[in-house]
Amino acid sequence: MDYQTGFFYLFSALLLFAGFRVITARNPVHAVLFLMLAFSQAAALWLLLKAEFLGITLVLVYLGAVMVLFLFVVMMLDINIEGMRKGFWKHFPLAAFLGALVAAELIAVQWAGFPALSMSPDAPGTGVNAPDYANTKELGLLLYTEYLYPIEVAAAILLVAMIAAIALTLRQRKDSKAINPGLQVHVRASDRLVVVPMAATQKSQPTEAAATEEGKV
Incomplete structure (x- = not known):
C-alpha cells in the first residue's frame, strides 16, 4: 500500500x-x-x-x-x-427509514460501479494532454460562459440566506432595535398623544417670614 x-x-x-x-x-x-x-x-x-x-x-x-x-x-x-430534544423519538422512525433508504441507494450505486467512460484521444498538443493545460482555467471558462445564469441565481440565493441569517440573530433580543412595519402603518394619532386635563394652579405668594429670611440673606 x-x-x-x-x-x-x-x-x-x-x-x-x-x-x-x-x-x-x-x-x-x-x-x-x-x-x-x-x-x-x-x-x-x-x-x-x-x-x-x-x-x-x-x-x-x-x-x-x-x-x-x-x-x-x-x-x-x-x-x-432542551426544547429541540422534545419529540425526538416521535420522529425517529421516519428519520431512520429515510437514512436507511439513502444508505441503500449509496450501497447499490457503489456495488454496481461506474461504467468506464470512452474518451477520444486528444490531438497532440491539445486538450488534457497539452503541457499548458489547467483545469482551473477550463472550469472558470465553463462556469462563466455556459453556466453563467445558474451562477448568478446561486449568488442571489446566498445573498438572501445571509440576510435571513442576520435577521434570525436579531429575533427576540432585548437589545434589538428592530421595528414592526405593520404596527407603524396601523398607528393612530390618539395612540401617540394623550391630553391629560389638569386643574389651573396659581403661584403661591411668599409669606412674611420667608420674605424676612430672604432680606437677611
Whole structure:
C-alpha cells in the first residue's frame, strides 16, 4: 500500500467519524465544528484526486465563509437545546427509514460501479494532454460562459440566506432595535398623544417670614 492509499483511508475515516458526530452531537456548536472537520477532510480527498480547484474552493468558500457564518449564527441564536430534544423519538422512525433508504441507494450505486467512460484521444498538443493545460482555467471558462445564469441565481440565493441569517440573530433580543412595519402603518394619532386635563394652579405668594429670611440673606 502506497502513501496515497494510506492518506485516502485516513481522510475517509476522519470524514465518516466527523459526519457521524454531526448528527449525534448534543450541542449545536459542536455539530457545526464537526461539520467543518468533515469539509476539511473532503477537501483533502479532492486534493488526492488532483482536483485542486474543488479542494481549494471547498476550503475557501465553505470553511472560510459559510461554516464560519453558520457557527456565529448558531452561537448568537441562543438555541434552547432542551426544547429541540422534545419529540425526538416521535420522529425517529421516519428519520431512520429515510437514512436507511439513502444508505441503500449509496450501497447499490457503489456495488454496481461506474461504467468506464470512452474518451477520444486528444490531438497532440491539445486538450488534457497539452503541457499548458489547467483545469482551473477550463472550469472558470465553463462556469462563466455556459453556466453563467445558474451562477448568478446561486449568488442571489446566498445573498438572501445571509440576510435571513442576520435577521434570525436579531429575533427576540432585548437589545434589538428592530421595528414592526405593520404596527407603524396601523398607528393612530390618539395612540401617540394623550391630553391629560389638569386643574389651573396659581403661584403661591411668599409669606412674611420667608420674605424676612430672604432680606437677611
